[in-house]
Amino acid sequence: MKQLTVLSGKGGTGKTTITAAFAVLAKNAVVADCDVDAPDLHMLLHPEVMETREFRGSKVAVIDKTKCTNCGLCKENCRFDAITGDLQVEAIACEGCGVCAHVCPVGAITLTERVSGSSYISKTQYGFMAHALLNPGESNSGKLVTLVRQNAKILAKKENRDLIIIDGSPGIGCPVIASVTGVDAALVVTEPTLSGIHDLERVVQLLNHFKVTPFVCVNMYDVNTDNTNKILTYCKDNSIDVVGLVPFSSEVTKAMVNGKTIIENFPASNVAGEITNMWKKLSTFLDL
Amino acid sequence: MKICVTASTGTIDAQIDPRFGRCAYFVVVDSETMQFEAVPNLASGASGGAGIQAAQAVANKGAKVVLTGDVGPNAFHALSAAGIEIVTGVSGSVKEAVEKFKRGDFKKTGAPTVGDHAGVSKTQR
Amino acid sequence: MIVTVASGKGGTGKTSVAVNLALSIENVQLLDCDVEEPNAHLFLHPELLKTEPVYTFIPFVNQELCDHCGVCSKFCQYHALFTSPNNVLVFPELCHSCGGCMIVCPKKAITETKNRIGKLNFCAAEDLTLVYGELEIGKPMSVPIIKAVKKQMDKSKNVIIDSPPGTSCPFIETVRGSDFCVLVTEPTPFGLHDLKITVQVLRKMIVPFGVVVNRAGVGDNKVYEYCQQENIPILLEIPYQRKIAELYSRGIPFSQEMPEWTEKFQTLYSDIGKLVKK
Known part of the structure; x- marks a missing residue:
């Protein structure tokens, strides 16, 4: 089984548009939306949910006010400022470490599991999909990414699929690390802006750190060709394959508004053509 | 000797x-009595x-050997520190694996066989 | 006043709004809390005054005092400690620095040691000060760096915070304690979907907020319909213009080249002030 992660460092570079197009082109893949903070892929692929599971990512401290003697030891020992002046747990800040429960002299504090979101196993027109949603204000998105990837793997095994395509989240922190570890290749979608270049370099370093082969796609490359050339030079100097230069097109937004992938909505467009070429190159590398 | 097999x-x-x-x-199999x-x-x-x-669970059980498919760097580091011998790339049934180990068919693994978080990703290649 | 500029979806123009706003008003401290991918400095070309490392604390086990009882690793919710018959291993990447292991150790064998995870950059660009955090590559936890950036907050100034994208821990830590949150979105289905999630979080946190629509003119009208339904004020619209996109790509804040925007951002700031007073 092969795994490909699409990511970007900087948000809004077109990661999800490209992942959705790949899902259509791949035909035999399971798609995993690992941008669990702000998942958007379902708006293009319209999954039909077959199974929903609660996600219990962490624990939270609960104070039994009938036992509490207001000694304040919990607040004093909490490193996360999660206990307020009137000794209430601020759930949003609590990391479930259990220190307060340990120091409480009267045993008024317990750790309880909290439901932080849901994970879904779904079917789309083009195959299967694993995705999830964090409840508003919940944390631990890295753990939920791990769960989505596990679900995708179980699906792939069960349905005999040989590829998992992962839509990653922006940044380089915990959810991103969770979405790239152990994959066969990563496609970094960037744009020819100073921010795009800066963030590309950081993501490539991250991929090197985790020994994942990076590929690069410059989206909207014609918005600033000087910057595109800088990206090409950077990639050449670092021996990174640039597998696609996708032009700017208002058709991308139109397709999004129509709730369709660019491949379905504008099959003859330049954007669809370039993404198809890119897909061919990646599938050759992945030996599909 | 206690041998731990992942099953x-x-x-x-x-x-x-x-x-x-x-x-x-x-x-966890006792290699003498099975x-x-x-x-x-x-x-x-x-x-x-x-x-x-x-790794902590295995160490607490007093196992001296682990027979498994793949082991990641954190677990490898922990098991090694506990003086537990690690054999990777093992397949088949638990019983067969223990018997093969007793016959000396296996070689100890000297390094983690997969990257971080591999159990989440690359196991059924 | 502390104003955080955020957006659920990445790439909607958060940094652009934060920087243009910061340049349009006086006496500003800009805090870039997007420590995974900080970008504000790319638009400001500031002078770097100094850098400071950011550390978290991780346990250090005195092996002479430790009797390998295993209480610490049993207590640790994050499995950052492993007890073998002859020593205790620490896995810094998993540690949340809660300090619990030190407290529970019956032999008082655990103290703390520093673990570097990133740095703070202190900068100045004319009369604006900028502090931005930078997470080291391969380190998973950005929240301690965000906290470190926010510790530098100078409340005598107009504080503008550039938030990381998303709606989970990094965003929550960033927006905690702000007087107002500006949500930058774009009028597309993705923009709207992520806006809705962010709105739910902010309502839960009781932080007042308003919306800036960037790239107005692309996409559809659903963002406007939603804001109207939910009584969310639309504070500013920035049209989709080739010139703005082009200036952005070169790292130039567009209000510098299109001075009419300076006034619009000033109005935005005074409108926020009025909403906060209400």
């Missing part, structure tokens, strides 16, 4: 579960630190 169910005839940190069961104890792996659904949690 998909809790019996001596179970198939080996190739993921160390996220296997379903540890089957008596075994099945321990569910509480780390199998853990969201982080599964390898270390699993």
